[in-house]
Amino acid sequence: MILQILYLLFAAGAVIGGLNVVARRNPVNSAISLLFTFICVAALYILHGAPLLAMIQIIVYAGAILILVVFTIMLLALRAPGQGLGRFWTFPQKIAGLCAALVLAAEMLFLSARATFGTVAGGGMNLAELSSPAALGRVLFDKYLLPFEVASILLLVGIVGAVVLTRRPKGTAAAVDAPDAEETKGGGQ
Amino acid sequence: MGDWLFLIPLLPLLGVLANGLLSPKLWPHNEKLTGAIASLTVLGSFVVGLLATRELAGSPAGTHRLVDTLFTWIAAGSLEVQMGFALDRLSAVMVLVVSGVGFLIHVYSVGYMHGERGYRRFFTYLNLFVAAMLILVLGDNFLVMFVGWEGVGLCSYLLIGYYYEKKSAADAGKKAFVVNRIGDFGFLLAIFLIFYSHGTLDFEKVATHMQGAGPSLAITVITLLLFLGATGKSAQIPLYFWLPDAMEGPTPVSALIHAATMVTAGVYMVARTNFFFSLAPLSQAIVATVGCLTAFFAATMAFAQRDIKRILAYSTISQLGYMFMGVGIGAYAAGIFHLMTHAFFKALLFMGAGSIMHALHGELDVYKMGGLRKHMPATFWTFLLATIAIAGIPPFAGFFSKDEILWKVFSNHLEGIPTALNAALYTLALLTAGMTAFYMFRAVFLAFFGESRMAPEVEAHVHESPKVMTVPLMILALLSVIGGLIGIPRVLGGGAQFEAWLAPMWGHETEAAVHESGSLELSLMIVSVGVAVLGIFLAFVFYRLKTELPGRFVASWPRLYQTVWHKYYVDEFNDRAVVNPLKRVSTNFLWSFVDVVLVDGAVNGVAGLAKVFSGWFVKIQTGRIYAYALSILIGAAVILGFVLWHG
Amino acid sequence: MIPVHFSLITGALLFAIGAFGVLARRNAIIIFMCIELMLNGVNLTLVGFSSHLNMVDGSIFVLFVMAVAAAEAAVGLAIIIALYRRKQSVDVSDFNMLRG
Numbered sequence: 001m002i003l004q005i006l007y008l009l010f011a012a013g014a015v016i017g018g019l020n021v022v023a024r025r026n027p028v029n030s031a032i033s034l035l036f037t038f039i040c041v042a043a044l045y046i047l048h049g050a051p052l053l054a055m056i057q058i059i060v061y062a063g064a065i066l067i068l069v070v071f072t073i074m075l076l077a078l079r080a081p082g083q084g085l086g087r088f089w090t091f092p093q094k095i096a097g098l099c100a101a102l103v104l105a106a107e108m109l110f111l112s113a114r115a116t117f118g119t120v121a122g123g124g125m126n127l128a129e130l131s132s133p134a135a136l137g138r139v140l141f142d143k144y145l146l147p148f149e150v151a152s153i154l155l156l157v158g159i160v161g162a163v164v165l166t167r168r169p170k171g172t173a174a175a176v177d178a179p180d181a182e183e184t185k186g187g188g189q
Numbered sequence: 190m191g192d193w194l195f196l197i198p199l200l201p202l203l204g205v206l207a208n209g210l211l212s213p214k215l216w217p218h219n220e221k222l223t224g225a226i227a228s229l230t231v232l233g234s235f236v237v238g239l240l241a242t243r244e245l246a247g248s249p250a251g252t253h254r255l256v257d258t259l260f261t262w263i264a265a266g267s268l269e270v271q272m273g274f275a276l277d278r279l280s281a282v283m284v285l286v287v288s289g290v291g292f293l294i295h296v297y298s299v300g301y302m303h304g305e306r307g308y309r310r311f312f313t314y315l316n317l318f319v320a321a322m323l324i325l326v327l328g329d330n331f332l333v334m335f336v337g338w339e340g341v342g343l344c345s346y347l348l349i350g351y352y353y354e355k356k357s358a359a360d361a362g363k364k365a366f367v368v369n370r371i372g373d374f375g376f377l378l379a380i381f382l383i384f385y386s387h388g389t390l391d392f393e394k395v396a397t398h399m400q401g402a403g404p405s406l407a408i409t410v411i412t413l414l415l416f417l418g419a420t421g422k423s424a425q426i427p428l429y430f431w432l433p434d435a436m437e438g439p440t441p442v443s444a445l446i447h448a449a450t451m452v453t454a455g456v457y458m459v460a461r462t463n464f465f466f467s468l469a470p471l472s473q474a475i476v477a478t479v480g481c482l483t484a485f486f487a488a489t490m491a492f493a494q495r496d497i498k499r500i501l502a503y504s505t506i507s508q509l510g511y512m513f514m515g516v517g518i519g520a521y522a523a524g525i526f527h528l529m530t531h532a533f534f535k536a537l538l539f540m541g542a543g544s545i546m547h548a549l550h551g552e553l554d555v556y557k558m559g560g561l562r563k564h565m566p567a568t569f570w571t572f573l574l575a576t577i578a579i580a581g582i583p584p585f586a587g588f589f590s591k592d593e594i595l596w597k598v599f600s601n602h603l604e605g606i607p608t609a610l611n612a613a614l615y616t617l618a619l620l621t622a623g624m625t626a627f628y629m630f631r632a633v634f635l636a637f638f639g640e641s642r643m644a645p646e647v648e649a650h651v652h653e654s655p656k657v658m659t660v661p662l663m664i665l666a667l668l669s670v671i672g673g674l675i676g677i678p679r680v681l682g683g684g685a686q687f688e689a690w691l692a693p694m695w696g697h698e699t700e701a702a703v704h705e706s707g708s709l710e711l712s713l714m715i716v717s718v719g720v721a722v723l724g725i726f727l728a729f730v731f732y733r734l735k736t737e738l739p740g741r742f743v744a745s746w747p748r749l750y751q752t753v754w755h756k757y758y759v760d761e762f763n764d765r766a767v768v769n770p771l772k773r774v775s776t777n778f779l780w781s782f783v784d785v786v787l788v789d790g791a792v793n794g795v796a797g798l799a800k801v802f803s804g805w806f807v808k809i810q811t812g813r814i815y816a817y818a819l820s821i822l823i824g825a826a827v828i829l830g831f832v833l834w835h836g
Numbered sequence: 837m838i839p840v841h842f843s844l845i846t847g848a849l850l851f852a853i854g855a856f857g858v859l860a861r862r863n864a865i866i867i868f869m870c871i872e873l874m875l876n877g878v879n880l881t882l883v884g885f886s887s888h889l890n891m892v893d894g895s896i897f898v899l900f901v902m903a904v905a906a907a908e909a910a911v912g913l914a915i916i917i918a919l920y921r922r923k924q925s926v927d928v929s930d931f932n933m934l935r936g
Contacts, residue, residue, distance in 0.1 A: 007838055009909040018850050018873050022857035027865050034869050037850075041876050044846070048838060048887040053898055057879075060902045065872060065909040072913045073865055076920050089862060093815060097859025100822040100857035103850030106830045131886070131895040144896050151903045162914040168921075188860030389900030816926040822915050 007047050014040035027073050031066060038062045050131045194241060194257035195780040196275040197234045197284060198323040204230035211701050212309055215832035220308050224299035227312035231295050231319050235288035253277055253693055256329060263332070270390055274328035279694050283326035283457055283524060286532050291319045293661035296539050298441040300657035302546060311351060311439065318344035321474060322450050326457060326534030329389040331380050334458070338376065338422065341451045342369045347572035348446060349438040362432035368431040370427035372421015379414035382407065392461065399464040412465050412472035416479075419455030424506050425483045427512060431760055432506055436498040440543030443498060448505050448539050450534035456509070456528050459516040463695050466516075470603040473517050474610060477598065479620075480513025481614045486757075488624040489598045492631075493754040496553045497542045500632050504579070505535055505623060511594055514618060518611075521695050522688040525591035533672050534575040534587060537665035544654040544662065545636065549647050551738040555635040557644065562637040567659040569637050569667040578634050578669040580626035581721045586673035588718070591622065593688075594709050595717055619720055634732040678710070843884025850877030864916050864926040868909075875905050 017037035021030045038061045045054035089097070129135060140148055204227050214221050245255055254277035254546070263270040276284065295315065302311050321344055325337025343366075350362030380390065386407055388393050402408075424432040435447050446452070459466060460474065466473055484507045491503035508531050515524030546553060548565060562569035577711065578587035599615040602608050642649055676687035731738045745749045752758070850873055857870030877900045886894025916926060923930050 004838060007842055011842065014846065014876075015849050018853040018857075021866070021869055021873060022853060022860060026868075027863060030866050030869055037873065037876065041850075041880060044843070044880060045883055048843065048883050050883055050887070050895055053883060053895055056899070056902060060906055061872070061876070064906055068909050068913050069865060069869060072916060074919065076865075076926060089860060094860050095857055096819060097822075100819060100826060100859065101852045101856035103826045104822065104829070105848055106849035107833060107886065108824065108851065109845060111829075111833060112841055112848060131892055135892060136895060136899070139892050139896055140899070147900055149924070151900055155903060155907050158910045161909040162929065163919045165911070165914040167893055185331060810935065812932030814931060815859065822855055822859065 003047055007044065008046070010040045010043040010171075013037075014044065028070070031070050031073065035062055035066055038066065052131055052133055052136060192257055193237065193258055194255060195328060196237045197241070197274070197288070197327060198320045200230040200237070201316040201320035201323065202235040204318065205313050205543070208316065209313040212362075220299075220303065221592075222308050223312050224295070228272040228292060228295035228299065230316060231292045232287055234319070234323060235285065235292055238276075238281070238284040238288055239275050242285065243649055245278070245281060258329075267388060268384065268390075270330060270332045272326040272333060273329040273826065274324075274333075275392070276327065277329050277694065278691050279457075279460060279525065280326050282529060284323060284692070286529050287319065287322050287326065287450050289667070290532050290536050291322075291445060293664055294441050294445045294449075294540070296484055297444075297543070297658050297661045298439075300655050301441055301543055302439065303550065307351065311348075314344055314347045314351070315441070315445070318348065318446060318451070322454070325454055329392055331383060331392070332629070334461075335376065335380065336382055338454060339373065341454060342366060342373070342422070343445070344367070345435070345446050345451055347436045351438055351442065351719075355437070356432075358437040361431075365431040365435050368428050369421045372418045373430050375414045375417025375421070377418075379411050379418065382411050382414065383767055386411075391744050396464040399468065403470060404468045404470070404823055408465055409469040409472050412462070412469045413475065415458060415462055415465070418473065419458050419513075420479070421455075421723045423452045423455030423460075423509050423513070425455070425479055425510065426486065428821055429483060429487070430508050430756075430763065433499050433502045433756070436496070436502050438525065440498070440546060443502070444536045444539035444543070447502065448535035449799060450504065452509055453512070453528045453532070456512040456516055458522055460521045460525055460694075463516075463521050463652065467519065467695070472606050473519060473603050474606045475517075477514050477614055478610070479516030479618050480510040480515075480517055481598075483507070484510025484514065484621045485617050485624075488621045489753055489755050491628040492624070493750060494677055495556055497545065497555050497632060497636065498539070498553060500539050500555070500628060501535070501542060504625065506623060508535065508579070510621075511591060511618070514598055515594040518598050518601045518614075519603065520594065520601055522691040523590065523593040523597050526687050527594055527693060528584035530562040530578070530590040530669070530672050533665050534669040536580040537571060537662060537669055538579070540658070540662055540665070541568050541575065544568040544658055547654050547658070548617075548644065548649070548651050552643070552647060558636040559639045559640055559643065560641040561651070563655045567653055571659075571662040572637070573633060574666045576629045576668050576762075580725060581622055581717060582725075584670075584673065585720060586669050586671070587676070589673035592717055593676065594680075595619065595622070596713060599713060600710075611799040619717060621684055622717055622719040623724040626721045627728045630728035631732050634728060638733060639736075681714075702761070838842075838884075838887070840884050840888040843880050843887075845877075847877040847881035847884065850874070850880065851932075862927050862929055864919070864928050865913075867928065868912055868916070873910070874906065875901060 014037050017033050017040060020033035021037065022031045024033060038057065041058045042054040042062075045051070100108060204220060207226050208223050212223055241255060247607070248255075254275050256273060256275045258273035259269050260272050261269065262272040295312075298311065298315065302308055305311065311515065318341060321337050321340025323337070325334055325341060328334040328337060346366040347364045349365050350359045352358040353362075384390055387398050389395060399408075421428040429636055432447055432452070436443055438446075466476070487503045487506035487510065491500050494500045506586075508527070512524045512527050512531070515527060544565065545561065545568065547559065548561075548568075549558065574585070578585040581588045581591045583589070583673060595615065595618055599611055602611060643651070676685060678685050678688075691702070755761070838920055854870045854872075854874035854877060857873065858867050859865065861867055863907060882898050882901070884895045886892065886898075920926055
């Protein structure tokens, strides 16, 4: 029971954080809000019984992706008003976007409410064993070996791409402001 | 048994590959090797042909042909055509004539074409021609024969236009090909009709169908269409006018293609399809009549020619007319016999003319020759023997074959055709025989006898041709003399072996016995010899005794002379009636409208349409991220909704 | 024991909010953050199912989504920086060079 209340709490927190991300003008504020959302979601993972995923969520999302975003905001040093600090679209466009999103949300909610999902005996808290590092590792290097390798190549491509895209043309001031891609490989070290 | 028939056309093809593809890299300037390879491949075909004929002759009574089917060429629905070669008695004769005479001409060309820039090209084309001709005569169905038919047409074009830098030569090649094509159109239509009515194109199968069949309109139409093809290839009226122009090609080409082999393809074709022609007496009458008229007309045109090769060209057309008379009237063996003997002496005549040209540095006008027999004895004697043969003086080859035709034209009555035709044809043919003797000896007297009319610098270098050229002349001269002895008719006490050998081809297993009209045949024979002698005598009078006579003749009847000299203005008529209107239609209608407006319009129209549509669609690509994102989301929502709706 | 609907609804809401954010904001970096929001919503759904059905495959999927998101973040932000160098702006309404 208490788990469910906790769950609702963190879920609400995540949703409010999400709304804040969308609503704030200053990108830094949005970033902080996003951090809050990430943490709430990590808590939700723990409540689902997947602590490893929660840790990875913090490390990767909050610890890497968000850092990247903040660095970018810093590097771009947006000061002048015309630089898209936090402008919104015009009203009709916002309404159109709202409608699309609402329709999508309605469909998904309808789906989740109506559909019946099968249950497995003892469903729920077994996930702790199921998604322990050992268990995950076993499956990752066995059944999902190919996606694992492909993902590592993908990360390599990402690194190379990021470096190439932000290279300054030759002959200009030294390029140190290309953000390094700090990332971790998903799935245990 | 007969499994190696394919070697006969294959060997010259190997020569084409060797000389055409390999020799530029491996032996670029080695004339001797090129000529040797080319000649030896043809000799090889001859030898294989000889062996095959021997096998055919020695095979048990039932087999009348050797077959070599290579593979199934076409199998499309109900049409099945094999790539097959068949050697029966008729094709045996043709194969031996083509490869034998071909070989001699190849050897001759080694000497004649010496020093020419396109030596290798010449022999490649010549070998290709021999290969195509052999395919033509060996094919066991209409389509393979047609392949050979087209092949020889192509090679004729290539070789006539051999001196392609000369405009008249290039034009002559084009003319030959285009006129041939008109005839080929008739041939093709005939093939379509044959397939339509018989479901097969195989000679044997069609012949079996025709056994016991009666005459019908279909057969008459088929035979007339086939004959149209033959007139194109064998230079009969109305499609003969390309042959004199074809003399632009090198002389060995004229000898091989336009005397001995390609032009005889039409005669072969009529003989091959005798199972059709025998059932269509109307077509037979037409064939014989056209042949006779062509013979006569061509002979008249030869009277006025000064160019020795043109004289021989018209003579060829005339003799081909004789062959068609023979096969038209139903005397297939006689026609083929004349084909063979004609190959001997006409090739010899052309090669002799080439020998003269070689010695006189290309002089062709007989009025600029004279007295050559002193300088070129070998050429003179062989030429003379060939001329006697063509004039039809016994016991030379030409006499037996031509006389056989004359006799059959007189005596073979066609069903349903009035016998008056036989009489008319015979009379005209007899007259033409005399004319043949006349104009041929005119050429001989003007070129070889009398005072020299050569230009001095030419006369200084006159010499006999080298052995590589004169030896083939002598071999052919020998054949022209004794070649007729295999066809001595019964009435003269001979065995008529040639006719007997070929008789099974036309369905007569037994040879016709000497019938009661033996004495009539003898008397006609004497008449024809007499006419020939008269022709020679008149030529002697006009061109040796009273040499002012020709001039007086021309002066008295200038208009007649001009008409004949201009070949009855046939070429001019063709130009005005056919060529120019065609050009006008092509330019003003077919090009301006059909091509530019319709075809280009359609193609450009499609492109224009694509442009219009893309103009509409390009408006979707605004470059604005908002629009893209929105459409993605709306799309996702729609799809999800769709799934939910039908889930 | 958490009913599966909780995670589904929360995930759906996060996704929809992120979708709206993509369409409502003009700053490229904030759009990017909203995309990350959407991914989190998806991850939550996956974990919910993984827990409910007692299968580890869902968690593996989440792992890979995170890996891809990391790579995407690197490249995406690099693109934004490169675009900024070009146009001196991160307002997406300025990026219509692909018009055609």
